[in-house]
Amino acid sequence: MRQTREVLNVIEKDLNRLPPDHHFCYHRWICNSGKQQSTRVKSGEVGADGNNNMSTVNGASNLSNDQTERSREERSELLSQILFVYAKEHPALGYRQGMHEILSYIFLAIETDLLEHGVKAENVSLAGLNDVGEDKESDETKEEDVRILDAAKIMHDAFILFECVMSSLAPAYDAQIIQSAEQRDYQSESPMEVMSRSIVSKIRHVAGDEELYRHITNMNVPPQLYCTRWVRLMFSREVVGQDNVMKLWDLFFDLTTTSSQSQVKGAASASSTLLMNVLESTAASMILLIR
Structure with a gap:
């Protein structure tokens, strides 16, 4: 119990450090859900109880300070539950500082999609297009949207996406000493040291x-002192604005899907995942830019 409380305290402290704009989309989504009489997020479940409808709110701009704080606390509670479950499901890695920002951006992406879907549905309804006259193809498209963008499953979706990202990003958070056959020419190193060595190696062998x-x-000065934050947070603090972070991440994930295993091996990467190779290459590029 004591260890559990300690983990939750660390998670809570980190979540309280998130920038205020991380919560703004959640405010708007809750407001939009209220106007559509959607069920309120409560106790880690969204839409689980039809009696928990949120009262109508006239837009995020009219939220009082109390309402804003409640929304922030509500969102932080959802993120805290996801991070805690992840730590319990992956005890070898557990929770590490920085994971909260990765999850928050993933959550933000889902919130944005839900908000846009809600606004679109409201506009269609107001325009009088949501009637019997709609064609079958339009109805099927809306049904697909509902299945993909299910507010009741936001925590489930966020956890699965976070776990998927962390399966590739874990080496940047793992500080344990490792020793493998591939590293027999080196002294025992942590994954972060292996990552840093790979980044510097790209400057020599790829950039020349x-x-x-x-x-x-x-x-x-060990390279991991300035490279670790870049990779752990996927450069989210090196660009300005959430939209730019999302665009950058879209590019990272696109590169991981278009790169082949042979290309990764050809890059002489010390990492074992496509995403880590992309992030290491980006870190090497950052060093070259600020040379």
Whole structure:
């Protein structure tokens, strides 16, 4: 019980540090759900109880400070539950600082889709298009949207997506010492040290910048001190604005799906996942840009 409480306390502290704009879309989504008489998020479940309808709210801009704080706390509670379950399901890694930001952006992407879907449905209804006269294809499309964008399953969807991302991103959070056959020429290293060595190696072998490579390796500053945050947070703090973060992440995920295993091996990456290879290459590019 004590260990559980400690994990929850760390998660809570990290969630309280999230930028205020991470919660704004949730406010708008709740407001929009209220106007459509959708069920309210409560105790980690969305739409589980039809009697918990949220009263109508006239847009996010009219939220009082109390309402804003309640929405922030409500969203943080949902994220906390997901992070805690993940830590319990993956005890070898557990919860590490930075995971809360990865999850928050994933949650934000789902919230944005739900909000846009709700606004679109409301506009269609107001336009009088949602009647018997609609064609069958339109009805089938709406049914597909409902199945994919189910507000009652937002926590389930967020957990699965987060777990999927972390399955590739875990090496950036794992500080345990490892030793494998591939690393027999090196002393025991943590995954973060392996990651940093791979990033610096790309500067030499991919970019061909021998001078910069020697400068970095001769410094007394380990590369993981400045590369770890970049990779752990998938560069979300290196760009301005949520839209730009989403676009950057879309590019990362697109590159992981279009890159073949042979291309990854050809890049001499020390990582074992496509996503890590893409992030390591991006980190090497960042160093070259600020050279």
